[in-house]
Amino acid sequence: xxxxxxxxxxxxxASQSVEAKNTNAAEISxxxxxxxxxxxxxxxxxxxxxxxxxxxxxxxxxxxxMAASVKPENEIFGNLSIWPSAFHWDNYAHGWNRMxxxxxxxxxxxxxxxxxxxxxxxxxxxxxxxxxxxxTFDLKKFWFALMMMTLMIPYHVVLIPxxxxxxxxxxxxxxxxxxxxxxxxxxxxxxxxMVQFFRQLPRELDEAAMIDGCSPYKIYWAIIMxxxxxxxxxxxxxxxxxxxxxxxxxxxxxxxMNNYTVPLALRLFVDQDSQSAFGQMFAMxxxxxxxxxxxxxxxxxxxxxxxxxxxLK
Amino acid sequence: xxxxxxxxxxxYAFLTPWLLGFFLLALGPMxxxxxxxxxxxxxxxxxxxxxxAQYEYMFLKDKxxxxxxxxxxxxxxxxxxARLAFALMIAIxxxxxxxxxxxxxxxxxxxxxxxxxxxxxxLWREIFNIDGVVNAVLINFGIQGPNWIGNPDTSLYTLVVxxxxxxxxxxxxxxxxxxxxxxxxxxxxxxxxxxxxxxxxSITLPLLAPVLFFNIILQxxxxxxxxxxxxxxxxxxxxxxxxxxxxxxxxxxxxxxxxRMGYASALAWTLLIIIGLFTAVSFYTSKYxxxxxxxxx
Numbered sequence: 001x002x003x004x005x006x007x008x009x010x011x012x013x014a015s016q017s018v019e020a021k022n023t024n025a026a027e028i029s030x031x032x033x034x035x036x037x038x039x040x041x042x043x044x045x046x047x048x049x050x051x052x053x054x055x056x057x058x059x060x061x062x063x064x065x066m067a068a069s070v071k072p073e074n075e076i077f078g079n080l081s082i083w084p085s086a087f088h089w090d091n092y093a094h095g096w097n098r099m100x101x102x103x104x105x106x107x108x109x110x111x112x113x114x115x116x117x118x119x120x121x122x123x124x125x126x127x128x129x130x131x132x133x134x135x136t137f138d139l140k141k142f143w144f145a146l147m148m149m150t151l152m153i154p155y156h157v158v159l160i161p162x163x164x165x166x167x168x169x170x171x172x173x174x175x176x177x178x179x180x181x182x183x184x185x186x187x188x189x190x191x192x193x194m195v196q197f198f199r200q201l202p203r204e205l206d207e208a209a210m211i212d213g214c215s216p217y218k219i220y221w222a223i224i225m226x227x228x229x230x231x232x233x234x235x236x237x238x239x240x241x242x243x244x245x246x247x248x249x250x251x252x253x254x255x256x257m258n259n260y261t262v263p264l265a266l267r268l269f270v271d272q273d274s275q276s277a278f279g280q281m282f283a284m285x286x287x288x289x290x291x292x293x294x295x296x297x298x299x300x301x302x303x304x305x306x307x308x309x310x311x312l313k
Numbered sequence: 314x315x316x317x318x319x320x321x322x323x324x325y326a327f328l329t330p331w332l333l334g335f336f337l338l339a340l341g342p343m344x345x346x347x348x349x350x351x352x353x354x355x356x357x358x359x360x361x362x363x364x365x366a367q368y369e370y371m372f373l374k375d376k377x378x379x380x381x382x383x384x385x386x387x388x389x390x391x392x393x394x395a396r397l398a399f400a401l402m403i404a405i406x407x408x409x410x411x412x413x414x415x416x417x418x419x420x421x422x423x424x425x426x427x428x429x430x431x432x433x434x435x436l437w438r439e440i441f442n443i444d445g446v447v448n449a450v451l452i453n454f455g456i457q458g459p460n461w462i463g464n465p466d467t468s469l470y471t472l473v474v475x476x477x478x479x480x481x482x483x484x485x486x487x488x489x490x491x492x493x494x495x496x497x498x499x500x501x502x503x504x505x506x507x508x509x510x511x512x513x514x515s516i517t518l519p520l521l522a523p524v525l526f527f528n529i530i531l532q533x534x535x536x537x538x539x540x541x542x543x544x545x546x547x548x549x550x551x552x553x554x555x556x557x558x559x560x561x562x563x564x565x566x567x568x569x570x571x572x573r574m575g576y577a578s579a580l581a582w583t584l585l586i587i588i589g590l591f592t593a594v595s596f597y598t599s600k601y602x603x604x605x606x607x608x609x610x
Binding site (some may be wrong): 038044047048050051054055058059061062064065068071076077078079080117123124125127128130131133135136137138143147153154155156158159160161162163180182184185186189190202215216217220236242244245247248252256263266267268269270278281282283286288289292293296298300303304307 | 319320321323324325326327328329330331332333334335337339341342343345346349356358361365373406407411412417418419420421422423424426429430431432433435436437438439440442444445446448449450451480482484486489534536538540541544545561564565568570574577581582584585588592
């Protein structure tokens with residue numbers, strides 16, 4: 001009997017100590033967790049501070065340019081402020097009409113070239129991508145390898161013969177040299193982007209449609225295209241931005257100021273540097289970025305996903 | 314015969330625009346420019362065959378050619394690592410420990426999307442001017458900065474800074490790569506008390522190698538092709554004192570200012586060969602340092 005009492009007693013003690021240990025352990029782990037939580041949130045705060053500061057640093061040049069576009073001329077240089085002492089909105093009106101040809105024409109030209117180019121890119125690149133991703137035909141691998149190689153070729157290598165060709169055709173000083181190549185899938189990057197996307201669509205769709213007697217043309221239009229709107233939008237957005245900002249091709253092919261696109265017109269400000277119209281120059285520079293920034297803000301999610309998908313520049 | 318058409322017709326029908334473009338705008342012009350590089354031609358009359366004379370002049374006599382190589386390679390060697398280092402650093406900070414990174418991602422990416430535009434090149438000219446923003450900052454520290462753009466010793470660095478400013482897209486690609494590294498690896502490393510630096514060099518970097526490789530190739534080719542911003546900042550001719558004479562700018566002026574089409578074609582093919590060699594060597598050496606997870610030995 002005493003044995004059992006002692007044993008019981010010991011058992012009690014043991015269980016008590018276990019309990020104590022348990023509560024101890026629970027407390028310690030709670031505290032540890034709280035500590036870690038505190039440490040983590042402190043770290044997160046530090047990170048936010050760093051990232052926020054860095055974001056401001058990154059955006060500062062853009063903010064400064066926006067301010068400079070409405071500053072009085074004598075306040076632009078040697079001045080770090082992004083808040084003008086007075087707002088000279090007339091820089092925009094004067095800049096718009098500063099050249100013999102007004103920016104209305106330049107914008108109309110830029111939009112025309114850009115929209116036609118985007119349409120060309122979407123049609124021709126999705127055609128090629130559909131063939132590469134979903135159809136079987138002889139020499140497919142060979143052509144695909146060649147297509148991938150053209151991604152690497154610098155535009156400068158084909159520039160001179162292309163110029164001679166378009167000159168012979170009488171296309172210089174028209175928009176044809178800027179637009180027609182896009183209808184011939186010259187921006188092969190978008191083929192690559194779309195191939196990546198088309199390959200992810202389930203094959204069964206094509207097969208089922210085929211059994212129902214759908215032709216490959218019908219499958220492209222009725223199945224692949226409706227399912228590929230995100231990829232098409234991504235390609236469309238990027239080609240919009242790249243064509244809008246394109247400088248080299250317009251520089252070579254457009255001579256008459258009436259045909260100039262916006263980047264070419266901006267360059268005229270640089271050449272007239274000495275006549276000091278910096279406010280107007282910045283005003284027109286800011287305006288030239290507006291379409292790109294708008295597209296970026298509206299389609300930001302698609303753009304960022306698109307880069308993850310293909311590694312665009 | 315019928316079978317042959319049934320099998321091939323749809324594929325080639327869809328491929329037609331690209332095939333036309335490939336032959337008329339890529340392969341054809343490339344071969345023609347190869348031919349032109351062996352000739353002398355000012356676009357008046359017929360090209361005159363001169364054999365290797367253009368290349369001989371280029372490599373043996375033309376100081377500006379070597380200057381343009383010097384400028385381009387210096388730029389590539391400085392700008393690509395700087396941009397990638399920035400991109401990787403920010404991607405690592407963004408990757409763990411904080412939520413709501415969307416806004417930073419977008420803000421950091423914005424310069425990349427605007428950076429190629431003429432507007433930004435114009436802005437850069439004025440920021441680095443003698444009385445520009447950069448010197449206005451320096452003056453607060455009692456430093457009188459130079460005319461960064463006008464001074465041949467510093468002008469190239471303004472373009473390197475411009476390149477660094479546009480680290481957005483490699484950052485996004487790094488971020489996607491970092492997200493694919495299993496967290497268990499870091500947890501195991503924590504238990505083994507591996508330092509953060511050790512974790513970076515033993516886990517992050519090796520597993521990120523394929524992404525890093527991809528970024529290096531892409532960014533280097535991109536850097537070799539730099540044109541618009543350098544053109545605006547250097548007044549179109551590589552000035553001051555040829556310090557911004559990028560290969561592409563030299564080529565452009567030979568072709569479209571002086572109409573030396575033969576020589577410009579030889580320059581174009583040299584550029585193509587440089588980029589081709591770089592890509593080939595990178596792919597060849599990549600098997601020694603790029604580890605692909607799903608690869609079997």
